[in-house]
Amino acid sequence: MTLPDPLSDPRLFLEGLYRTAVDAALPAHRLAAFLPPPPTAPGAQTLVLGAGKAGAAMAQALEAAWPREAPLSGLVVTRYGHVPPRPLHAPAPRIEIVEAAHPVPDAAGEQAARRMLTLPRGVTEQDLVICLISGGGSALLSLPAQWEGGGLTLADKQRINRALLESGATIGEMNCVRKHLSAIKGGRLAAACAPARVVTLLISDVPGDDPSVIASGPTVPDPTTCAQALEVLRRYAIAVPDALAQRLQAGLLETPKPDSPVFASNTVHLMATPRQSLEAAAQAARTAGIAAHILSDEMEGESREVGKVHAALARAIAQHGQPFTKPCVLLSGGETTVTVRPPAPGVPRGRGGRAGEFCLGLAQALQGQAGVFGLAADTDGIDGVEDNAGAWVAPNTLERARALGMKVESYLDRNDAYGYFAALGDLHVTGPTFTNVNDFRAILVI
Numbered sequence: 001m002t003l004p005d006p007l008s009d010p011r012l013f014l015e016g017l018y019r020t021a022v023d024a025a026l027p028a029h030r031l032a033a034f035l036p037p038p039p040t041a042p043g044a045q046t047l048v049l050g051a052g053k054a055g056a057a058m059a060q061a062l063e064a065a066w067p068r069e070a071p072l073s074g075l076v077v078t079r080y081g082h083v084p085p086r087p088l089h090a091p092a093p094r095i096e097i098v099e100a101a102h103p104v105p106d107a108a109g110e111q112a113a114r115r116m117l118t119l120p121r122g123v124t125e126q127d128l129v130i131c132l133i134s135g136g137g138s139a140l141l142s143l144p145a146q147w148e149g150g151g152l153t154l155a156d157k158q159r160i161n162r163a164l165l166e167s168g169a170t171i172g173e174m175n176c177v178r179k180h181l182s183a184i185k186g187g188r189l190a191a192a193c194a195p196a197r198v199v200t201l202l203i204s205d206v207p208g209d210d211p212s213v214i215a216s217g218p219t220v221p222d223p224t225t226c227a228q229a230l231e232v233l234r235r236y237a238i239a240v241p242d243a244l245a246q247r248l249q250a251g252l253l254e255t256p257k258p259d260s261p262v263f264a265s266n267t268v269h270l271m272a273t274p275r276q277s278l279e280a281a282a283q284a285a286r287t288a289g290i291a292a293h294i295l296s297d298e299m300e301g302e303s304r305e306v307g308k309v310h311a312a313l314a315r316a317i318a319q320h321g322q323p324f325t326k327p328c329v330l331l332s333g334g335e336t337t338v339t340v341r342p343p344a345p346g347v348p349r350g351r352g353g354r355a356g357e358f359c360l361g362l363a364q365a366l367q368g369q370a371g372v373f374g375l376a377a378d379t380d381g382i383d384g385v386e387d388n389a390g391a392w393v394a395p396n397t398l399e400r401a402r403a404l405g406m407k408v409e410s411y412l413d414r415n416d417a418y419g420y421f422a423a424l425g426d427l428h429v430t431g432p433t434f435t436n437v438n439d440f441r442a443i444l445v446i
Helices: 010-024 055-064 107-118 152-169 171-180 187-195 226-237 242-250 274-287 303-320 354-366 397-403 406-415 417-424
Strands: 047-052 073-079 095-100 126-134 197-203 266-274 291-300 330-333 372-378 390-393 438-444
Touching: 010 274, 010 330, 010 372, 010 438, 047 055, 047 107, 047 187, 047 406, 055 073, 055 095, 055 126, 073 107, 095 107, 126 187, 152 171, 171 226, 171 406, 226 242, 274 291, 274 330, 274 438, 291 303, 303 354, 303 372, 303 438, 354 372, 354 390, 354 397, 354 406, 354 417, 354 438, 390 417, 397 417, 406 417
Parallel strands: 047 073, 047 126, 073 095, 126 197, 197 266, 291 330
Antiparallel strands: 330 438, 372 390, 372 438
16 A cells, blocks of 8 residues: 655555554455365364454455365354445355344353354364354453353343453453353353364454454463452452352353363464564555554553653654654554543543543643644444544644543543544544454554
C-alpha cells in the first residue's frame, strides 16, 4: 500500500498505517500456510470448530485452501455483523457459521457452545479437528459450568462478565475467571475432541500471545487455578453465587492442566500476532520516509494513563528531539483497560471503548502540542460496543472542543470518549475488519 504524504495529510497517513496493520493479520493472507494436510486413513473426517471475531473469515480462508475432494464439516461462531460477504460464484460453504453477542454473551453463543461440544462425539485417532480461535471467542463460547444439583445460568455469566469488563481487570485476569466458570473453555473443548488429532490456529489479541489466554484457551492447557479465579473475583469485589464460590474454594471446577493426556495429539500455531501487524505498519512508514519506532506490542494499564505516557514521549520528541528525532511515528499495541466510573446523578452514562479513552488521555496531556497527531483504534473495527474503531487526535483537538463548550476532563470523568470525538467529527469508523490483533496506536510527530 502506498501511503499519503504524512506532512500534507497526517490523518490519512495514520489511517493508512492502521489499514496496513489490519491487512497483515487478515486470515486470507495468513491461514493457508499453517493448514495441515487432510487425513488419509479410509473414512477419516476433518472437523472444523472455531470462535472469535475473526472466526468467519478464518473459516472462509480455510475452505478456500482446502481440497474440494477432501471431507470437511464444522461449526464456527463469530460476533454479530462479523461475517465477510462471500465471493460471487464461491462454492457452497461446508463450515456452518453462526453469530452471537460480544462482549456480553447471549443465548445464541450458549447454544453454539453446547452444539460445539457434541460435534466431536465419536471421533477417532484417525480424524482431524482444526480449531480456529481468535479474540472474542471467550464471550462467544459461553457455556456456564454445571454441577450435580445445580450450576450457573446464562444470566449469572452475563452479570459476572459485565462486572469484569467494567472493573479494570486485565485480560488475563478476566479469562482466568471465565475458564473456571465455563464448561467449554480452559482446555475443555480439547478434552471433548480426544483422541482425534487437534490443530489449533490462533490469531492473538493478547499481550504476550499466550495461547491459554486467547479466547480463554478452549483447546490448550490451563495453568491457572480455581483459587486464582476466586482471588480475582474478590480483588474486584465481584459478587458470585455462594455455591460457585464454595466450588472454587474447594477446587471442584478445575480445568485440564498441561500434563493432561487429552493434549497428547494437539499442536498450536500462532498465525497472526500484534507484533507482526506493528512491524508491517512500521515498514510502510519507513517506505514513506518516516522513521518508525515500535514501543511495545504488550502495553497494558488504564487507557487514559497509557495515553498520557504516549503524550509525554511525543512532546519530548517535538520539543527537544529526544529520545527520537522527528519526523517519526510511534507505534504500540497491547490491551489496555477502562475502569468505568459511575456517572454523577442526572448525568447520562458515557459511551466509548479503550481506544477512545486512550485518545482522551492523549489529547488532554498533549495540551495542543504543535506537530503531533494520533490515531488509536481496535484492529477488529469495533471500540468496545460502539460503531467506531477508535478516534483521531490533532493539535487543535482541545481548541475545537472548547469552542463547542466541551471540557475533556468532564468527558473523562464519565468515560464518554464516543460523545467527545463524535461531536468533533473525529471518530475513526471502519466497520468490522474480520480480524483481531487488538489495540493499534500510532503517534506522528512532524
